[in-house]
Amino acid sequence: MGLYQVTVAITTGIYIILTMGLNTITGYTGQVSLGHAAFFGVGAYASAILSVRYGFPFWVALPLAIISTALVGAVLGAVSTRLREDSLAITTIGINFVMVSVFKYSSFFGGALGIGGIRYPSLFGHTLTKPEYLLVVAACVALGVWLDRRLVRSWLGLALRAVGQDEAAAESLGVDSPRFKIVAFMIGTAYAGAAGSLYAHFMTFISPQDFGFPMSISIISMAVFGGLGTLRGAILGSCVLGLAPEVFRPLVEYRNLMYGALLLLMMRFQPQGLIGDGSVVWERIRSLFASGRVPGRAERGGV
Amino acid sequence: MDHGVEIDLDRGCRAILLEVRSVSKQFHGVRALQDVTLSVRQGQVFGVVGPNGAGKTTLFNIVCGVYPPSGGSVLFQGRDITRLGSARTARLGIARTFQIVRSFPRMTVLDNVLVGCGHRVYGTLSGLVGTYGREAVRGKAMDLLELVGLEHAAGTLAGKLPIALQRRMEVARALALDPLLLLLDEPCAGLAFGESQDLVELVRRVRDGGVTVMIVEHNMGVVMSLCDEIAVLDFGVKIAQGPSAAISSNPRVIEAYLGKEA
Numbered sequence: 001m002g003l004y005q006v007t008v009a010i011t012t013g014i015y016i017i018l019t020m021g022l023n024t025i026t027g028y029t030g031q032v033s034l035g036h037a038a039f040f041g042v043g044a045y046a047s048a049i050l051s052v053r054y055g056f057p058f059w060v061a062l063p064l065a066i067i068s069t070a071l072v073g074a075v076l077g078a079v080s081t082r083l084r085e086d087s088l089a090i091t092t093i094g095i096n097f098v099m100v101s102v103f104k105y106s107s108f109f110g111g112a113l114g115i116g117g118i119r120y121p122s123l124f125g126h127t128l129t130k131p132e133y134l135l136v137v138a139a140c141v142a143l144g145v146w147l148d149r150r151l152v153r154s155w156l157g158l159a160l161r162a163v164g165q166d167e168a169a170a171e172s173l174g175v176d177s178p179r180f181k182i183v184a185f186m187i188g189t190a191y192a193g194a195a196g197s198l199y200a201h202f203m204t205f206i207s208p209q210d211f212g213f214p215m216s217i218s219i220i221s222m223a224v225f226g227g228l229g230t231l232r233g234a235i236l237g238s239c240v241l242g243l244a245p246e247v248f249r250p251l252v253e254y255r256n257l258m259y260g261a262l263l264l265l266m267m268r269f270q271p272q273g274l275i276g277d278g279s280v281v282w283e284r285i286r287s288l289f290a291s292g293r294v295p296g297r298a299e300r301g302g303v
Numbered sequence: 304m305d306h307g308v309e310i311d312l313d314r315g316c317r318a319i320l321l322e323v324r325s326v327s328k329q330f331h332g333v334r335a336l337q338d339v340t341l342s343v344r345q346g347q348v349f350g351v352v353g354p355n356g357a358g359k360t361t362l363f364n365i366v367c368g369v370y371p372p373s374g375g376s377v378l379f380q381g382r383d384i385t386r387l388g389s390a391r392t393a394r395l396g397i398a399r400t401f402q403i404v405r406s407f408p409r410m411t412v413l414d415n416v417l418v419g420c421g422h423r424v425y426g427t428l429s430g431l432v433g434t435y436g437r438e439a440v441r442g443k444a445m446d447l448l449e450l451v452g453l454e455h456a457a458g459t460l461a462g463k464l465p466i467a468l469q470r471r472m473e474v475a476r477a478l479a480l481d482p483l484l485l486l487l488d489e490p491c492a493g494l495a496f497g498e499s500q501d502l503v504e505l506v507r508r509v510r511d512g513g514v515t516v517m518i519v520e521h522n523m524g525v526v527m528s529l530c531d532e533i534a535v536l537d538f539g540v541k542i543a544q545g546p547s548a549a550i551s552s553n554p555r556v557i558e559a560y561l562g563k564e565a
């Protein structure tokens with residue numbers, strides 16, 4: 001792998017982590033968030049400030065960034081429990097813009113210039129090379145996947161999906177939907193915090209516009225394109241949409257236009273996404289493999 | 304019907320499980336309920352009947368804590384539950400089904416029921432994040448599916464079941480709460496005759512299992528064969544209450560309800 005490929009792989013890994021987080025909030029729990037990049041930013045800035053101003057090593061800044069982002073996410077989650085679906089979407093867009101303004105106009109966050117001089121992580125005095133950093137990102141992706149599987153197989157995950165599919169029915173079964181929405185936001189934004197920290201230490205320089213609304217649209221496009229509510233969809237969506245601009249270089253300029261158009265097309269013609277549960281492609285794949293399966297296990301969703 | 308009266312006498316002295324005291328509810332000036340008072344005894348099948356728009360569903364929603372009443376109070380086992388909210392009321396042991404079926408459509412039938420089993424692990428961290436399909440809980444959920452005759456459909460996505468079966472799934476899911484009181488809102492709506500008979504049988508079995516049942520139903524055959532006691536609502540007002548036999552011959556009821564429906 002050349003350095004260019006390593007860079008693309010690292011970026012894709014960061015996208016996967018972001019999309020997995022959004023999938024927990026919007027896919028499993030049904031809380032439409034169009035401002036996920038704000039939390040990506042919170043994680044990146046938290047990690048950058050801890051590292052540059054306070055001299056924390058990456059290995060400490062990363063978990064602290066995750067925790068701080070999850071706490072900010074909990075606040076938004078608490079707000080979301082008071083909003084209806086449509087107003088939540090608008091509110092999260094608003095939060096994204098407010099967050100970018102805060103980064104941009106406050107000197108604490110380095111203003112419009114952002115924060116530079118963020119150190120690359122080092123281990124036992126050795127500064128990691130790019131390929132080594134890719135291993136760190138890959139480990140984070142793997143951990144994220146493992147945690148997601150655990151979540152889906154737990155009663156917590158079941159309750160989140162219940163809230164996402166019919167809140168009134170979930171409540172009638174004793175599931176406190178506000179609490180579970182807050183938990184969903186905390187989990188999803190924790191992923192964003194990790195992605196932010198990885199991004200900051202990889203770029204070594206961050207500025208407010210990295211975390212704007214267009215970034216949020218990219219993330220939700222990836223989740224929707226792959227298939228909202230499934231882990232495989234989140235991963236495939238981030239890989240395809242993350243790599244597309246690299247493969248079709250001339251399209252880079254139109255990247256946001258492309259993502260936006262794709263998002264609308266998917267919502268209109270294949271809301272289940274490319275390989276989500278019940279999508280044309282996934283049903284095909286399943287029917288190919290279903291013959292030898294035990295009936296009753298075959299349709300278990302959410303994988 | 305004689306059988307019904309017999310049961311009524313037998314249960315007359317049982318403890319009061321649910322008390323609805325002078326409950327009123329207004330929606331933007333629409334008076335959905337006015338000063339409704341009734342009490343349900345343990346072990347009863349209690350019917351609530353009345354024409355469309357009489358306030359039956361509103362009454363159920365208030366009992367379940369979906370929204371608080373504009374006035375009055377609700378007591379469950381002597382405890383005031385008027386403003387507890389839906390989830391906490393459910394965990395106290397009041398389960399329900401919906402007039403318009405509300406499944407978790409993209410979850411399997413078994414998973415739908417497992418959501419209802421959650422109260423036993425609720426609050427303990429290990430229960431919350433451990434694997435939910437643990438044998439004990441899963442076995443209990445499968446038993447419930449068997450009770451409603453859905454064991455063969457455990458792995459089917461709930462949204463793909465026909466409505467009649469989704470209604471049964473709702474009953475199993477509600478029973479997963481181990482409720483003391485089960486509220487059924489028009490469980491026979493849209494069912495064929497045979498399917499209604501099956502449902503009547505199911506409700507009897509649930510009652511025999513020790514669960515008190517409150518049921519809203521338009522099918523008078525079903526109501527008469529199931530209920531020990533019936534309350535009649537009309538325009539949000541309770542116009543009659545009594546044993547099934549007495550209600551069906553009450554002239555006010557015939558005029559208000561049966562007259563219009565027939």
Ligand SMILES: Nc1ncnc2c1ncn2[C@@H]1O[C@H](COP(=O)(O)OP(=O)(O)O)[C@@H](O)[C@H]1O
Pocket residue numbers: 330331333334335353354355356357358359360361362
């Ligand atoms: N959420 C609501 N908002 C406004 N009006 C409502 C609401 N729920 C019920 N109503 C009104 O209250 C009255 C009683 O409705 P409902 O309890 O559904 O009757 P029933 O179940 O007996 O058919 C109707 O006039 C209905 O339009």
Ligand SMILES: [Mg+2]
Pocket residue numbers: 359360361402
């Ligand atoms: Mg009704």
